Amino acid sequence: MKTRLLAAIGACAAVVAPAAASAACASFEASPAELTVQYDPFGRATVDRVFTLRIRRLDPAATGVRFVFANPDASGGRSRVGRYGPEDFTILWNRDQGRRVFVLGAEQPNPTNGAYVQFAAAPAGNVVTDVFRLQLPPGQQAAAGTYLQPMELRFFCTTAGDSTPPDFQTGSQVAVQVEVPQRISSYIGSIGQRRGAIDFGELGAGGGVAPRSLAVTVQATVPYTIDIHKERRALRRSDEDSYGIPYRMRLSGVEVDDGSRMACDVTQAPTGRVHPVEVALSQRDVASVPAGSYSDTVTLTFLPRLGLAGGAGCAIGG
Structure with a gap:
């Protein structure tokens, strides 16, 4: 709705100029x-x-x-x-x-x-x-x-x-x-430590096999992914062995395998984010192989995550 008011004033008036704005000093x-x-x-x-x-x-x-x-x-x-x-x-x-x-x-x-x-x-x-x-x-x-x-x-x-x-x-x-700056740094246990060991010690014939773990800390100013690679995909005495001890691995509470990828958002400052790595064995699998020293190498690769950051925390398949 528009309203218009018209007023005619039959007298002369002086024009008053607006006051000039004061200049900064x-x-x-x-x-x-x-x-x-x-x-x-x-x-x-x-x-x-x-x-x-x-x-x-x-x-x-x-x-x-x-x-x-x-x-x-x-x-x-x-x-x-x-x-x-x-x-x-x-x-x-x-x-x-x-x-x-x-x-x-x-x-x-x-x-x-x-x-x-x-x-x-x-x-x-x-x-x-x-x-x-x-x-x-x-x-x-x-x-x-x-x-x-x-x-x-x-x-x-x-x-x-x-x-x-x-x-x-x-x-x-x-x-x-x-x-x-864009930054991703990671360490195992203490700053600067790039390698860690999960040692089950001597595996006996009886009793259960308790899971073992270590902690990986990440400090990142960008969303990132973690690629998991298992060199032998089982605990073996050597690469030539046709048998080994299967093991289950969990990263930040999520079960992962060779080729798995975990996607995460930026970490909190100044502490970063701790990723527990837990490995579990079955006593039955241990008892089915000859005595000896069995091992595998797991590599975690941290890369900037492209695209949208996604939700808070971490998830498999990013």
């Missing part, structure tokens, strides 16, 4: 290269990157500027980088690292927070620089990818005996970029 810029960092969710050290902020005076009357960095997209009290990046980072002022210069929520610069820089006489003093630090604590969950978080600069300028109204700057002039 300063602008801020940082090098994208200095604010781009590599982040390993499974690393043990805090990422600590020094960067230089360039502040330009736009109002000739400004003698200084007080400002804070803010993350306009922060939620739940966490300063996440982008929508899915590391969920916690901070910015420190090199000159006073105990002073709060990075804020969440609606906090504005005031005498108790923020960095303050002074401008010298123009024109040489129109541009000043100051040094800050970007820090990301270790162990934060993040899949492989590039995450961008533009910073909001909230500020006001001081003038001779006064200050300008609060203002803000958004955009790519100051933006944190975090690059999480």
Whole structure:
């Protein structure tokens, strides 16, 4: 439904121009290269990157500027980088690292927070620089990818005996970029260990054969697959033997065989995902072969998983 109102006013009126928007008193810029960092969710050290902020005076009357960095997209009290990046980072002022210069929520610069820089006489003093630090604590969950978080600069300028109204700057002039590389690492027992043994010891003629196991740990920033290959497909004394001891193997609680493939999503940081490998023998099979030392080699191959990540956890046949 549309309604139109027409009014005729039979008097002359002056045209009033709208008030012009006030110009910002300063602008801020940082090098994208200095604010781009590599982040390993499974690393043990805090990422600590020094960067230089360039502040330009736009109002000739400004003698200084007080400002804070803010993350306009922060939620739940966490300063996440982008929508899915590391969920916690901070910015420190090199000159006073105990002073709060990075804020969440609606906090504005005031005498108790923020960095303050002074401008010298123009024109040489129109541009000043100051040094800050970007820090990301270790162990934060993040899949492989590039995450961008533009910073909001909230500020006001001081003038001779006064200050300008609060203002803000958004955009790519100051933006944190975090690059999480594709990574799959695995180990048996302890970091760096590539081989492990499931040893049944001496198999006797009587009694049951208890299952044996070991733990494989995976740390991955991408979905991955595990390909299972059994060299002999049974425990044998040598490759020439026509007989052997069959065995059953379970990976992460799922029975697998030679040629099986398990598909998994990314692992949690910083611990990764533990895949128990369990092997079981039948006493009847053990008793049916001559005495001797029997063995097999099982190879687990970890590869990036192409396509969609699928559901959480792991499943056979990915």
